[in-house]
Amino acid sequence: xxxxxxxxxxxxxxxxxxxxxxxxKGAEWAKxxxxxxxxxSVSVFTYWFIKKSAVGIVRDSVALQVIxxxxxxxxxxxxxxxxxxVGKINETRHIGKVRPEYYRIEYLKMDKSDEYWIAGYLxxxxxxxxxxxxxxxxxxxxxxxxxxxxxxxVKLSDLAKKQIEEYSYENMKTGIWITLDFLLLFLNLVLxxxxx
Numbered sequence: 628x629x630x631x632x633x634x635x636x637x638x639x640x641x642x643x644x645x646x647x648x649x650x651x652k653g654a655e656w657a658k659x660x661x662x663x664x665x666x667x668s669v670s671v672f673t674y675w676f677i678k679k680s681a682v683g684i685v686r687d688s689v690a691l692q693v694i695x696x697x698x699x700x701x702x703x704x705x706x707x708x709x710x711x712x713v714g715k716i717n718e719t720r721h722i723g724k725v726r727p728e729y730y731r732i733e734y735l736k737m738d739k740s741d742e743y744w745i746a747g748y749l750x751x752x753x754x755x756x757x758x759x760x761x762x763x764x765x766x767x768x769x770x771x772x773x774x775x776x777x778x779x780x781v782k783l784s785d786l787a788k789k790q791i792e793e794y795s796y797e798n799m800k801t802g803i804w805i806t807l808d809f810l811l812l813f814l815n816l817v818l819x820x821x822x823x
Contacts, residue, residue, distance in 0.1 A: 631671055632804045638664045639811035646818045661819060668812045688734040690768040693745065695725040697773055701747040701756060704791050705733060707740045719794040737765055745771060746787045757784035 642664045645657035693703050702724045709717035717740050722731050735743060741763075747756030757778045760769065778784050 628675070629801060629804070632801060632808060635664075635668050635671060635808045636804060636811065639668065639808060639815055642815045643811065643818070646815070661815060665812065665815050665819060668808065668815075672809075672812075687736070687738065689737050689762060689765055691722075691733045691735055691743070692730050692768065692770045693722055693725060693733070694730040694770070694772045695727055697756075697776070698727055699749060700724050700726045701749060701773065703731065704746045704748070704787075704794070705735065706744040706746065706787050706790055707735060707737065708742045708744075709739050719790050721794070721798075737762060744783060744787050745773075746784065746791060747773060754778070754784060754788055757787060759783060 642661040645661055648654050648657040691705065693705075695701055695703075703722040704719060705722055706719050707717045718736075720733060720735075722733050725731050737743075742759065742761045745756070745758050745760065746754060749755045755776045756773055757780065758771070759779050760771070762769065
């Protein structure tokens, strides 16, 4: 997704500069490029929005249900490990903020992994829950009830913290690029539709 976002950014910047080409041989090609850039950008963002909005049921996956029994809402992350390379992180996902007495379901692709970690944050930086789980049978869905503020392993929770910080940083960077893309898309659209 990052490559696509950067490609849209640079194509939109070039389109803005090409909006100044009004006469001559290149004017028609400049307009075609600008229209193609806007259509491509709108298509990519529409597809991405629909994909993110749809229910994320993954084929051959393990359903993980995290139930918050604590009196405060916690922000949960799940980290899966790669079995082929011992101790290597496979994927980090943000499950979301779960209110007390509510749950969240996430579908995990566990074909390269038999272990996952759950980290719960109170606020942005305060890790108050960490647990390590193994999956003996991938045909049985997992239900985790969070009843205590525990940290099962300080060493592993430090690894998970670093991984979650990297994941959050990458998401923040991508969010900034997407915001810039939307701004440039809006400017290009206005310049295309604008009449003299």
